[in-house]
Amino acid sequence: MSGPAEILKSPVDLVWARPSWFRRVESKVVFGLLVLCSMVTILTTLGIVIILTFESVRFFQVSGVSPLKFVTGTDVEPPVFGILPLIWGTFLVAVGASFLALPIGLLSAIYLSEYAPRGVRAVLKPTLELLAGVPTIVYGFLALQLVTPILRSVLGPMGFQVQQFNALSACIVVGVMIIPMISSLSEDVLSAVPQGLREAAYGLGATKFEVATRVVLPAGLSGVIASAILAISRAVGETMAVVLAAGQVPNLTLNPLVSIETMTAYIVSVVGGEETPGSAKSLSLFAVAMVLFLITLLMNIISQLILNRYREVYQ
Amino acid sequence: MSGSASTNALYADKSWVRRMARPFFAVACLLATLSGVVVLAVLLGSVVMSALGRVDSRPWYDLAANLRSLVELMLRLVTNTPGESAAVSGFRVGVVSSLWLLALVALFAVPVGVGAAVFLEEYASPGRIKNFVQTNISNLAGVPSIVYGILGLTLFVRAFGFKPLALGYSIWSGALTLGLLVLPTIIIAAQEALRAVPPSLRQAALALGGNRWQTVRDHVIPAAAPGIMTGVILALSRAIGETAPVLMVTQATSLLDPPRGPNDQYVPLPLEIYNYAKFPGAEDQALAAGGILLLLLLLLSMNAVAIFLRNRYARLARA
Numbered sequence: 001m002s003g004p005a006e007i008l009k010s011p012v013d014l015v016w017a018r019p020s021w022f023r024r025v026e027s028k029v030v031f032g033l034l035v036l037c038s039m040v041t042i043l044t045t046l047g048i049v050i051i052l053t054f055e056s057v058r059f060f061q062v063s064g065v066s067p068l069k070f071v072t073g074t075d076v077e078p079p080v081f082g083i084l085p086l087i088w089g090t091f092l093v094a095v096g097a098s099f100l101a102l103p104i105g106l107l108s109a110i111y112l113s114e115y116a117p118r119g120v121r122a123v124l125k126p127t128l129e130l131l132a133g134v135p136t137i138v139y140g141f142l143a144l145q146l147v148t149p150i151l152r153s154v155l156g157p158m159g160f161q162v163q164q165f166n167a168l169s170a171c172i173v174v175g176v177m178i179i180p181m182i183s184s185l186s187e188d189v190l191s192a193v194p195q196g197l198r199e200a201a202y203g204l205g206a207t208k209f210e211v212a213t214r215v216v217l218p219a220g221l222s223g224v225i226a227s228a229i230l231a232i233s234r235a236v237g238e239t240m241a242v243v244l245a246a247g248q249v250p251n252l253t254l255n256p257l258v259s260i261e262t263m264t265a266y267i268v269s270v271v272g273g274e275e276t277p278g279s280a281k282s283l284s285l286f287a288v289a290m291v292l293f294l295i296t297l298l299m300n301i302i303s304q305l306i307l308n309r310y311r312e313v314y315q
Numbered sequence: 316m317s318g319s320a321s322t323n324a325l326y327a328d329k330s331w332v333r334r335m336a337r338p339f340f341a342v343a344c345l346l347a348t349l350s351g352v353v354v355l356a357v358l359l360g361s362v363v364m365s366a367l368g369r370v371d372s373r374p375w376y377d378l379a380a381n382l383r384s385l386v387e388l389m390l391r392l393v394t395n396t397p398g399e400s401a402a403v404s405g406f407r408v409g410v411v412s413s414l415w416l417l418a419l420v421a422l423f424a425v426p427v428g429v430g431a432a433v434f435l436e437e438y439a440s441p442g443r444i445k446n447f448v449q450t451n452i453s454n455l456a457g458v459p460s461i462v463y464g465i466l467g468l469t470l471f472v473r474a475f476g477f478k479p480l481a482l483g484y485s486i487w488s489g490a491l492t493l494g495l496l497v498l499p500t501i502i503i504a505a506q507e508a509l510r511a512v513p514p515s516l517r518q519a520a521l522a523l524g525g526n527r528w529q530t531v532r533d534h535v536i537p538a539a540a541p542g543i544m545t546g547v548i549l550a551l552s553r554a555i556g557e558t559a560p561v562l563m564v565t566q567a568t569s570l571l572d573p574p575r576g577p578n579d580q581y582v583p584l585p586l587e588i589y590n591y592a593k594f595p596g597a598e599d600q601a602l603a604a605g606g607i608l609l610l611l612l613l614l615l616s617m618n619a620v621a622i623f624l625r626n627r628y629a630r631l632a633r634a
Contacts, residue, residue: 023526030528034438037430041452041502044495048462051469104347111344126622128351133549133618134358135556137585138607141592145600146361164595176354183348209337230457237459239559240585244592264461264559271563289465293458300457304450 052293055286063280070287076250076266078281083288085250089167089260090292093242094235096171096256097178101235102228105182109224112183113190114212125184132180139177140244143169147245151257160257165247168256173241178231185230189223189310190216226306233299237292239264263292362611365604368597389612392605397569402598406606409584411573412486413555413613416583419490420497420554425547427494428501429536432543435502436509437531456499464563467492472564484566486577492564493557497550504546508539541628548621552614558585584610 018024060067065081073082108128112121147169152162162168193216201215217224247259248269261269267285275282367384395405431452439445471488474481482488512535520530536543561583568590574581582590584606591603 019526027526027528031438034430034434037427038434038439038448040427040495041431041448041455041498044466044498045451045455047470048458048466051466052462055469104350107344107347108351111341111348115341115344116348122626124348124352126626127355128348129622130615130618131351131355133552133556133614134355135558135585135610135614137556137558137589137592138358138362138611141588141603141607142358142361144592145365145604146357179351179354183351207337209340213340233457237457237461239459239461240589244589264459267461267465268559268562286465289462293462296457296459297454300454304453 048293052286052290055283056290059280059283059287062278062283071291074252076261078284081280081284081287083263083266083291085252086261086263086266086288087291088252089246089250090236090262090264090295092167092256092260093170093174093238093246093262094232096167097175097235098228098232100172100175101178101182101231105179105228105231106186106224108179108183109186109190110212110217112187114208114216128180128183132184134177135240136177136238137240137244139173139241143173143241143245147172155257162257163247163259165245165249165259166257167246167260170242170246170260171256173245174235174238177238177241178235181231181234182227185227186220186224189220189227192223193219220310222306222310226303226310229299229303229306233296233303236299237264237296239268243268263288267292359611362604362607365601366608368601388605389609392609396571396573400598404602406584406587406609408570408573408582409587409606410609412581413584415486415574415577415581416490416493416561417551417555419486419577420494421547421551423490424494424498424501424550424554428498428547428550429505429543431498431502432505432509433531433536436506437527437535452499452502456503459559460496460557461559461563463492463496464560466495467560467564484564484580486574486579486581488564489561489581489583490577492560493554496557496560497554500550500553501547504550505539505543508542508546509535511542512538541624545621545625545628548617548624552617552621555583555617556585556610556614558583558589561586562589584613 019027059065060070063079063081065073065079070081070083071087072084073080074084075082076085112124116124144164148162148164148166151166151169155162197215197219198211201211206215242262243265246262246265248261248265249259250261250266251258253260266288270281270285273281363385366388367381392405393410394407395403396407398404435445435448439448467488469475471482471491472484482491516534516538517530520534521527525533565582565586566580568582569587570580570582588603588606588610591599591606594600
């Protein structure tokens with residue numbers, strides 16, 4: 001017979017009773033699965049780096065081109081494989097796009113964070129987000145169907161030859177494409193500027209214009225720069241709009257009215273070109289992708305460093 | 316008299332720049348913001364115009380008749396497969412392929428993305444490992460989509476040349492590639508939603524004896540669900556609109572029949588559009604415009620649902 005001490009278990013024992021066998025195993029299994037989910041992202045990065053490195057090395061072995069010649073040569077065709085015209089084309093589109101997108105994106109960020117009444121903001125922000133959700137192929141189509149004909153009818157009578165595929169139309173549509181990105185990222189940054197700074201400036205007699213341009217903007221400048229870098233890196237990696245608008249003719253030129261080829265467009269042309277697997281040309285796309293990856297990675301890291309520093313200042 | 320004049324002088328803006336710049340700058344800011352709305356309107360308008368192809372000389376303001384022919388066009392484009400001429404071709408293959416992709420991407424990317432977000436927000440203690448994973452995710456979000464295409468081509472389509480594991484140019488390859496592409500977006504959105512759940516909810520659940528997983532599963536995730544859903548819908552609509560990566564992981568440029576299962580070859584809607592848009596002929600261009608209209612209809616309605624969900628949720632949270 002059991003004694004009374006065993007029948008009346010202390011309530012403390014009941015509360016601290018070990019969780020059931022099932023709960024203990026479940027917790028462990030769930031934890032494992034969640035770790036696995038996070039590992040997928042690490043593995044993705046590893047996969048990208050390993051594939052690009054291995055295949056680029058293979059490319060340099062098969063083609064016999066030195067990495068230095070690869071990024072400085074001016075003839076894209078085999079056996080030279082100099083991708084300077086591709087880098088230049090990418091640069092041209094990114095710079096052209098930012099000339100359009102930076103001022104407009106920044107002004108609209110200032111409007112949304114400083115000027116817009118609540119109701120207007122509630123309508124405009126979702127609209128800009130819708131714009132950000134438009135697929136890039138649509139922008140490419142628009143460049144062909146709308147932007148280039150307009151450029152032709154405006155610049156043609158002035159004596160400029162505008163080609164069917166041209167860098168300028170690509171700059172315009174890519175610029176339009178990255179405006180929502182710049183404005184929404186910059187707006188987040190500007191809205192995060194402490195209200196006290198604004199109030200202090202108003203207290204000293206500043207106008208709204210002065211508060212916006214001399215207090216809020218300088219305070220949020222690093223964040224704005226970070227968002228601009230992020231948007232430009234998006235323009236660098238942009239593919240379909242550029243393929244359709246700017247064409248696929250490598251060109252080391254300053255003239256924005258002729259066809260050019262970007263790094264991304266080159267990758268598309270090699271994939272579509274039915275090259276034999278393992279040939280130097282089919283491997284070259286990995287080396288070009290490596291250059292593209294490194295450029296965008298560098299821009300992203302710089303942008304993050306700036307943003308982190310910015311956060312430290314205001315938190 | 317003299318007293319009020321000097322008071323006015325005190326208040327007056329002496330610099331004309333200061334007086335003029337104010338309204339001009341405000342108007343410039345407003346115009347810059349409105350340019351987005353204008354672009355969206357021009358974009359939709361010109362796509363509709365190109366799609367209808369102004370063969371019938373009806374004026375644009377004959378809205379009822381134009382709307383009717385637009386609906387007819389949409390129905391034709393959804394039901395027809397590529398035919399001999401552009402006039403009888405449609406995007407049935409593309410629509411079916413894209414819907415397959417949508418389903419499979421959701422099946423893969425949503426659990427993994429939410430799982431990773433839950434791990435980072437609810438389990439991982441702040442420190443080097445968490446920072447590393449977090450930095451890695453932000454970097455992945457900035458990798459150009461075409462690089463994901465290359466990853467998918469080597470990893471899923473060819474499996475590094477290891478035949479038994481290679482998925483070939485099937486819908487699986489496309490879905491996994493797009494899944495990896497949108498994973499960072501889903502994780503970041505889900506993290507934000509989880510972070511917005513008040514800690515008191517977790518404390519209450521833990522105080523009632525729930526363990527960490529019970530707390531997360533029964534209380535934190537349901538509370539964050541609208542936010543997570545918004546992020547997921549936006550990410551999926553991005554996956555459906557992407558062309559560059561699927562260009563790398565599909566082989567067929569044109570299929571006569573829509574895919575029947577995930578092992579079949581496929582041509583997603585954006586790729587079909589690209590294949591028509593490449594050619595300068597007026598008929599091809601009109602067909603491409605029709606396809607874009609279909610794609611935009613799909614994506615904009617997905618985005619609208621996402622934005623609606625978020626606004627409603629934000630209002631509930633404020634109340």
